[in-house]
Amino acid sequence: MSALTTEALDQLFIEARTHNGFAPEAIPEATLRRLYNLMKWGPTSMNCQPARLVFVTSAEGKEKLAPALSPGNLDKTLLAPATVIIATDTRFYEHLPTMFAAYDARPMFEGNAELATSTALRNGTLQGAYLILAARAIGLDCGPMSGFDAGKLNAAFFPDGRYQANFLCNLGVGDPGKLHPRGPRLSFEEACEIA
Amino acid sequence: MSALTTEALDQLFIEARTHNGFAPEAIPEATLRRLYNLMKWGPTSMNCQPARLVFVTSAEGKEKLAPALSPGNLDKTLLAPATVIIATDTRFYEHLPTMFAAYDARPMFEGNAELATSTALRNGTLQGAYLILAARAIGLDCGPMSGFDAGKLNAAFFPDGRYQANFLCNLGVGDPGKLHPRGPRLSFEEACEIA
Numbered sequence: 001m002s003a004l005t006t007e008a009l010d011q012l013f014i015e016a017r018t019h020n021g022f023a024p025e026a027i028p029e030a031t032l033r034r035l036y037n038l039m040k041w042g043p044t045s046m047n048c049q050p051a052r053l054v055f056v057t058s059a060e061g062k063e064k065l066a067p068a069l070s071p072g073n074l075d076k077t078l079l080a081p082a083t084v085i086i087a088t089d090t091r092f093y094e095h096l097p098t099m100f101a102a103y104d105a106r107p108m109f110e111g112n113a114e115l116a117t118s119t120a121l122r123n124g125t126l127q128g129a130y131l132i133l134a135a136r137a138i139g140l141d142c143g144p145m146s147g148f149d150a151g152k153l154n155a156a157f158f159p160d161g162r163y164q165a166n167f168l169c170n171l172g173v174g175d176p177g178k179l180h181p182r183g184p185r186l187s188f189e190e191a192c193e194i195a
Numbered sequence: 196m197s198a199l200t201t202e203a204l205d206q207l208f209i210e211a212r213t214h215n216g217f218a219p220e221a222i223p224e225a226t227l228r229r230l231y232n233l234m235k236w237g238p239t240s241m242n243c244q245p246a247r248l249v250f251v252t253s254a255e256g257k258e259k260l261a262p263a264l265s266p267g268n269l270d271k272t273l274l275a276p277a278t279v280i281i282a283t284d285t286r287f288y289e290h291l292p293t294m295f296a297a298y299d300a301r302p303m304f305e306g307n308a309e310l311a312t313s314t315a316l317r318n319g320t321l322q323g324a325y326l327i328l329a330a331r332a333i334g335l336d337c338g339p340m341s342g343f344d345a346g347k348l349n350a351a352f353f354p355d356g357r358y359q360a361n362f363l364c365n366l367g368v369g370d371p372g373k374l375h376p377r378g379p380r381l382s383f384e385e386a387c388e389i390a
Contacts, residue, residue: 001368003333004203011196012207012332013236013325029389036387040380041208043327045341045362047378053387061390095385099378122341122362125317129324130208132238137207138198146240146317157390167240167317173196183242183294185235188228190290192248195256195352 012136017179019141022080022172026057027140032082035134035171042130044123046100050092051127052163054085064156070147073168076178080143080170085153086131087163088124090116124166132169141174207331212374214336217275217367221252222335227277230329230366237325239318241295245287246322247358249280259351265342268363271373275338275365280348281326282358283319285311319361327364336369 003009010016032055044050056065062078065085069077077083093109093116109116132142145168153165198204205211227250239245251260257273260280264272272278288304288311304311327337340363348360 001206001334001336004199004206008199008203009233009332011199013233013329016236018238032387032389033383036383038204038208040386041211042324043213043337043339045339047380049381049386051386055387055389057389064390095381099381101376101378119341121316122320125320126324126327129237129321130328132321133325133328134208137204139196141196142238144238144240146314181296183296185242186244186290186294188231191235191244191246192227192231192250194224194227194250194252195259 012133016136017141017174017182019143019170019172019174019178020076020180021175021178022141022143022170023175024079025081025173027082027171031138031140034138035131035140038137039127039130039134042127044126045119046096046105048092048096048119048123049099049127050089050120050124051131051166052087052089053131054087054157056083056085057081065153068149068153068156073145073147076143077145077168077170081172082170084131084169084171085157086124086128086166086169087158088120088166089163090120091162092120121166128167128169135171140171143170145169207328211331212336212369212377214338214365214367214369214373215271215375216370216373217336217338217365218370219274220276220368222277222366226333226335229333230326230335233332234322234325234329237322239321240314241291241300243287243291243314243318244294244322245284245315245319246326247282247284248326249282249352251278251280252276260348263344263348263351268340268342271338272340272363272365276367277365279326279364279366280352281319281323281361281364282353283315283361284358285315286357287315316361323362323364330366335366338365340364
């Protein structure tokens with residue numbers, strides 16, 4: 001297996017930016033399905049797949065979302081063609097008997113709330129990152145956000161309490177004119193060690 | 196921006212697998228640096244970049260790691276050319292004055308342990324997923340693992356308590372003969388909704 005082309009690495013990582021403005025054209029449902037059908041292959045612990053996605057695309061959906069958004073995220077989110085709620089299924093382990101064939105892992109989580117919570121959060125967040133990179137891989141730009149009121153969002157979208165919002169991500173074709181200046185990154189020496 | 200080629204999407208998502216065996220050849224330090232210099236560009240909230248990486252490649256490093264590994268992860272990890280500890284810097288916010296120029300965000304986290312912890316975990320985990328996909332993008336295979344004793348690992352590698360292990364990932368050129376059968380994935384209908 002060799003490295004992807006420079007153009008592909010640029011599109012995924014080096015030139016990709018967090019976007020604040022998007023072209024208004026709707027994202028076809030087929031593209032949202034293609035996105036899920038890529039990101040779903042990313043690895044999770046015991047294939048637990050705790051992420052649940054709500055693609056908010058309609059005016060009604062955006063209206064339901066709006067009261068939960070931080071002021072700085074409101075306008076750009078209302079204008080984005082789609083906003084994904086990356087949520088976590090707190091009872092993800094109910095799917096383990098079909099998703100993980102090696103042994104019955106369900107009791108391991110059912111009987112241990114702390115393990116279930118940390119597993120759900122870690123793996124649901126990994127899946128959120130797979131979503132961001134899968135979106136870029138199919139030519140969409142992303143605007144991930146954690147500035148929102150989770151209590152309000154959960155009450156509006158997940159009233160039975162089973163799913164819990166983790167973070168949000170606007171999707172569309174980005175408007176380079178609305179980019180903020182790019183922040184620096186920690187150097188290898190600051191962030192890494194070889195042992 | 197258009198979609199990557201089918202081959203690239205296969206390499207990143209569709210054909211990529213969690214590997215349990217790897218060719219024994221060492222990974223050059225230049226490749227580990229290339230990996231970090233790709234994954235570092237992935238987005239984090241306020242550019243907070245809480246992930247810290249320890250690339251365990253030496254016999255001494257593996258010996259230090261071994262007592263913390265679950266029995267099922269021990270042999271394959273000792274044999275992998277590199278094992279990355281994806282850790283979280285609990286005081287990531289000390290870098291914010293240089294990493295996030297918009298305003299001084301440090302006090303926001305310094306004075307709120309709960310916000311600091313959830314921000315560190317969410318964003319450090321996103322960066323762990325960026326690492327997995329960046330590794331695949333440069334032709335490396337991954338074997339991510341959460342089966343280890345975090346207390347023991349932290350005591351051995353991070354005795355001052357500032358960094359905390361999140362998960363581990365073996366890296367190398369995978370041996371297809373050691374793959375487990377692939378688990379299924381939740382369907383779009385099971386995991387997603389359009390609102």
